[in-house]
Amino acid sequence: MELSNMNQTAEMNRTPSEQQKLEDWLPISASRKAKWWYSSFHNVTAMVGAGVLGLPFALAQLGWIPGVLMIVISWILTFYSLWQLIELHEYVPGKRFDRYFDLGRHVLGPKKGFWLVMPQQLVVQVASTIVYCVTGGKSLKKFFDILIPAMTHVRQTYFILFFVFIQILLSQTPNFNNLKAVSSLAALMSICYSMVAFIMSMVEGFDHHPSHYGVRSHTTPGMVFDAFNALGTVAFAFAGHSVASEIQATLPSTEEKPSKVPMWRGVLVAYTIVIICYLSVAVSGFWAFGTEVDDDVLITLQRPNWLIAIANFMVFIHVLGSFQVFAMPVFDTMETNLVQKWNFTPSKMLRLISRSIYVCVVGLIGMCIPFFGGLLGFFGGLAFTSTSYIIPGVLWLNAKEPKRWSFHWIASWVCIILGTIVAVVAPIGGVRTIVVSAKTYKLFS
Template identity: 55%
Template sequence: MVGAGVLSLPYAMSELGWGPGVAILVLSWVITLYTLWQMVEMHEMVPGKRFDRYHELGQHAFGEKLGLWIVVPQQLIVEVGVNIVYMVTGGKSLKKFHDTISPHSKVHMTTTEFIAIFACAHLVLSHLPNFNSITVVSFAAAVMSLSYSTIAWTSSLHKGVKPDVDYSLTGSNLGVKTFNFFSALGDVAFAYAGHNVVLEIQATIPSTPENPSKKPMWRGVVVAYIVVALCYFPVALVGYYVFGNSVDDNVLITLEKPAWLIAAANMFVVIHVIGSYQIYAMPVFDMIETLLVKKMNFTPSFRLRFVTRTSYVLLTMVIAMAIPFFGGLLGFFGGFVFAPTTYFLPCVMWLAIYKPRKYSLSWIANWVCIVLGVALMVLAPIGALRTIIMSAKTYKFFG
């Protein structure tokens, strides 16, 4: 649950301001916990059947063909989008690590080169056969995410508030501030993005009529969300409190001292996104290979796996090199694809399947989530695209 998106939360706060920022953080926590509960509940709502994939649930709600077309493209964009963002994150964190431990190094390496180094790890790990194969990597990623989140806010607090701290919204005029506000909504949405693999995770839990999988799964979700709150809120609030609107789109980039701790935190980020990249890449590999074998009659083989997985890793690497704008990418993907799959698609499916009574508490709650989610999906990409375009004006591509 705790992803690299947490590092952008202080920056999002600088574009939202204290009041709206805190309100949106809390509201996102509540809404996404509610929609996650819905997905856990819907996993085994048909006796004797388990919906082990997001698209299977979509097909049950909307029909075989329509459900597939509604869910699969969104899931695919989510997973590819996260992989691109994590390529950028891994490369930038590696560069920060290098620059922190060797500030006077005569060897100058660009972000593009560090992204290529980061991609090399995935050219190896992507050939592991399944989720179980990356259990150790996933566990390490979880520990690392908690570690760098804690370092981010404790180091900020230890640094103390900047003498000239400014809490006014970033932007030279009202128009720019408005676009930045929209982009920040997407940053927050990206941070709360754990729904796309929740059914696959629940599918690995044994289930019987006496002890359905939703019981242990829900306990896991509650623990995860408590940990999310303990990571997200301190990082967002302390980071903004200390640096104000001068904070970078990755708070660890802003922090400089103590050097050894900041270097360690950035390496923790690298280890975390190595594991997280694989978590989101595995379903894409499965989708591509299933399509090639079942629809295009390719023979399942090591060669097929090697070519498809290597090509995918290289594709995400090249896109990350071309647009390594952490904040802009987070805002765009957070709004464009995480908002539907995380904020309102579970609500739409709940209404379609359970048909709660009009104006009942369930009906109202779901429609509120849908309206807020659609607004997020429309507004966040607008602001984020402007951020990417403005950043691209001064960026030397592949430089």
């Protein structure tokens, strides 16, 4: 029997009181007391993360004009597609689609909708947590390498392991709304280190920025593959859609003031912060270092040592929170299936064991393949474009059925077509980047 059918059967077999009791325990639907500004910092935490540090590298792969255009166009398109998801959250009167795949299942049917959304949403969330393990470990190692040079011999693997240990503790947070303190701190850190990257890139750039700018590769195949990878890197930077419905689910809703009102207010603030951070870091980083910029711009910065160390520690604090924002929907899915399909009793012990196993598994994967730039491109194209560009448009066209050639019809198709192109080519560039990086890599180094 298929997973979607099994889930529906399990839901039907439970009495309304049992189902409501489960919803009150699950991390996504347990609390609906969030304020509008919670959605701001949840969205900032989800977006201004590892992706922003890779944007100067993406410009080095695409060049000035194509790179900046790609960032701006992606911002516009994903701003629109996020609006679509917000509007669809309660488009059926009296019903809330608390989870992305619930919306897909309602609009496109139990099988088609479930399998269109669920696997890709899960890939985005799992991939994000893997990348954040790598980012957290690399940033913490850089922090100690700068302040305590005697520790440079300590392997990056051990720093990732330490990051995983802290995540095991944080993963016991009962529900999404209880993450507000962690997420707000993470959002603040993301803004701070973005500004540090911007200011310090400008300072170093005034001293010795390149006399000319091109792209990293000097061969046609290299340029093509790099461009593919850069498209995925930019797509990765706009990954917040995979948790948008779950964030909105934490907001209260009434007939007079549906959840889309505070959610949209929060997103307006978040997306303003996003574009400021993205363009400032991307442009200053590429301007300062040209094609020599690393796939994590903070790694490229050299002075002043104390400020670079602090910025890397800010990244570490940020990814502690962003890991949890992306992991919480995964925990929700795991716990739903453990209770509904395997008849486990909702308990703290169930959370402790299931969530700890998940964190350990993604941490192990991060230790085995810590290729930051390649991971951004590969995962960005593989699933991030789908959840942020393609699926919202597909759901809107089927749910709202806009007139052909109307604004929303055209905008939805533009998102779908451009998203499909990136989804096809970006993983190719990402795989090549990983393969090239792997030639000089030793396992658990």
